[in-house]
Amino acid sequence: MMSDMPGLNLAEGGRDSARLVRVWDPLVRVIHWSVLLGVLLNAVITDPEGDLHEIVGYAILGLVVLRLVWGFLGVQTARFTAFPPNPRAALAHAGEILRGDRSVHLSHNPLGALMAYNIWATLIVICISGIMMGTVRFFGVEWVEELHELAFNWLMVSVVLHVGGVVLDQRRTGVALVKAMITGIKNIPDGISTK
């Protein structure tokens, strides 16, 4: 029933009995939830001018960079080649959803892929502008602080859209996506094909 080989299941796309497919490796999952924890800490708990805020920020940057490296070196579903940034594919996917298509992407679907790239880019902008604020050159420089805050606000908008997308996709396909990001395994319901 369960396979450790996502590649094998990709080859079996179109089979229609309910099945479990291992899609997210431990590194992807740990990074996902650790970044969320870090963002929550720095958004709500840490003093923006304190050392802890900086430490958490550096940790988030390290996790994002590690994830990006993993996008080249990691397992199949973690690689950028499994979910290339492709606005046209995202539009086409949106059209498919509207037409009632219920097929499941084993990695990110094209819309989710754009959101992943958007969130990584936004996190990097927040981290770099934050680091700049602590340098003599950019200390107290208005536009750097504004960039840090603007990017943070955009991150909050993105998180809302991300969670909304996950909820909608769970309804559309019946795949428990949040659970998949915890256990690494997607449950593909009866009658649903995979891509």
Place this chain on the structure above:
Amino acid sequence: MKFPFIAAALLVAAPALAADLAPDMELGKTEDAVRSALTALGYDVRKIEEEDGEIEAYVVKDGEMAEVYVDPATGKVSKVKG
């Protein structure tokens, strides 16, 4: 065994900027006054704003950064964060 030396060095080095900006030093009761006072003391004033009822100035001198808080009621430095 290097640690005590580093700690000692930090203790000696850290107050360099704070030394000429001691609390209770009078800088002015308005943002403009604080800015000119700090500039006259040789600080590069990057930004001045009001924070929690105090005047907060972001200053740089000799490659050191600090946030200087001034109580607008007295015009005196209330806090220096290095």
